[in-house]
Amino acid sequence: MIxxxxxxxxxxxxxxxxxxxxxxxxxxxxxxxxxRNATAANVKVLTADDFSVLLGDEQRQRCLDLLRKLPPFxxxxxxxxxxxxxxxxxxxxxxCQERETNEISLLYTRRSRHLRSHSLQISxxxxxxxxxxxxxxxxxxxxxxxxxxxxxxxxxxxxxxSPIILPRTAAIVPVVGVVPDFHVxxxxxxxxxxxxxxxxxxxxxxSPAVARHTQFRSGYSNPVFVVDELRIWGVTGYLTYFFLRCxxxxxxxxxxxxxxxxxxxxxxxxxxxxxxxxxRE
Numbered sequence: 586m587i588x589x590x591x592x593x594x595x596x597x598x599x600x601x602x603x604x605x606x607x608x609x610x611x612x613x614x615x616x617x618x619x620x621r622n623a624t625a626a627n628v629k630v631l632t633a634d635d636f637s638v639l640l641g642d643e644q645r646q647r648c649l650d651l652l653r654k655l656p657p658f659x660x661x662x663x664x665x666x667x668x669x670x671x672x673x674x675x676x677x678x679x680x681c682q683e684r685e686t687n688e689i690s691l692l693y694t695r696r697s698r699h700l701r702s703h704s705l706q707i708s709x710x711x712x713x714x715x716x717x718x719x720x721x722x723x724x725x726x727x728x729x730x731x732x733x734x735x736x737x738x739x740x741x742x743x744x745x746x747s748p749i750i751l752p753r754t755a756a757i758v759p760v761v762g763v764v765p766d767f768h769v770x771x772x773x774x775x776x777x778x779x780x781x782x783x784x785x786x787x788x789x790x791x792s793p794a795v796a797r798h799t800q801f802r803s804g805y806s807n808p809v810f811v812v813d814e815l816r817i818w819g820v821t822g823y824l825t826y827f828f829l830r831c832x833x834x835x836x837x838x839x840x841x842x843x844x845x846x847x848x849x850x851x852x853x854x855x856x857x858x859x860x861x862x863x864x865r866e
Contacts, residue, residue: 630788630791630792630838631689631787631788631791631836633687635836636682636687636688636689639680639689639832639833640680640682640689640763644832644835645743647831647834647835648743648761648831648832648834649743649744649746649761649831651830651831651834652746652747652759652761652827652828652831653746653747654747655746655747655749655827655831657750672713672714672755672756673713673714673721673748673755673756673757673758674711674712674713674714674724674755674756674757674758675711675712675714675718675721675722675724675725675728675745675757675758675759675760676708676709676710676711676712676725676728676757676758676759676760676824677692677709677710677711677725677726677728677729677740677760677761677762678691678709678759678760678761678762678824678828679691679692679709679710679729679735679740679762679763679764680761680762680763680764681763681764681767681784682763682764682765682766682767683767683768683784683786684766684767684768685768686786688786688787688788689786689787690767690784690785690786690787691784691785691787691790691825691828692709692710692764692767692782692783692784693707693708693709693782693783693784693785693817693821694707694708694709694710694732694733694779694780694781694782694783695707695708695779695780695781695782695783696708696778696779696780697776697777697778697779697780699777706819706821707815707816707817707818707821708820708821709759709821709824710725710728710729710732710733710735710782711724711725711728711729711757711760712724712728712732713755715727720745721745721758721760722742722745722760724758725758725760726740726742726760731775731778732774732775732778732779732782733772733773733774733775733779733782734772734773734774734775735764735771735772739764739771740762740763740764741762741763741764741765742760742761742762743761743762743763744760744761745758745759745760745761746758746759746760746761749823749824751820751823754820757820757824759824759828761828767784769782769783769784785812785815785817787829787832787833789812790810790812790825790829791829791833791838791840791841792840793839793840795810795811795812796808796809796810796840797809797810797811797818799818799822807819807822807823808822808823808825808826809822810822810825810826826841829841
């Protein structure tokens with residue numbers, strides 16, 4: 586009897602901790618989102634009229650056409666292949682119409698700290714395609730609903746891009762969609778997969794203040810977006826950069842025009858000569 590009561594008490598405590606963790610996660614995410622919207626208010630590159638044009642049929646088709654014509658990634662010779670490159674995956678690039686500000690934002694997640702690979706890194710919702718997925722669109726919608734609880738009925742699909750082949754990761758098919766009247770409070774996170782979810786206004790992403798890059802020793806460099814304490818880099822930074830270039834093709838901001846070249850020779854600093862000191866008796 587005593588053992589049963591102890592187990593029941595433990596279960597109650599764990600349930601309370603889980604609820605508390607979820608509430609804390611949601612409050613944290615909402616606070617982050619409001620902070621980024623406030624930051625974006627000082628960087629009014631795109632106006633309300635621009636947003637309506639971006640979501641129009643003409644711009645939608647132009648964006649998808651450009652996404653399907655992206656040049657292949659030039660793989661550095663010294664970068665070896667691995668088994669991850671034999672699989673395929675799909676991600677959702679969601680254009681969110683923010684309920685409070687009416688701005689357009691991109692939706693991101695931070696991977697759970699409990700995952701074996703890329704834990705706590707920022708990514709788009711998505712994952713590897715299963716045999717049961719009818720298409721890459723179906724894969725992106727399924728993964729999004731599983732990870733952050735956003736129903737597929739809430740997403741107006743534009744279409745999918747051509748597969749993007751990058752080193753050391755699965756071939757990725759970006760799926761683009763619009764989420765009207767969006768607010769982060771409607772998300773229900775699967776904390777086994779996602780630490781948090783948040784949206785970042787496009788006006789913030791194209792600000793010169795957030796533009797960075799990472800230089801890799803294998804011979805290529807990659808765009809990075811640093812927003813507050815968030816660092817969007819790697820595959821997600823690469824996808825963000827090229828998607829914004831395609832979406833804003835008619836009004837390309839300077840930060841996207843003059844970004845880094847993707848293949849750069851990486852030069853190691855010269856080795857210093859060794860000085861041998863003779864032992865003295």
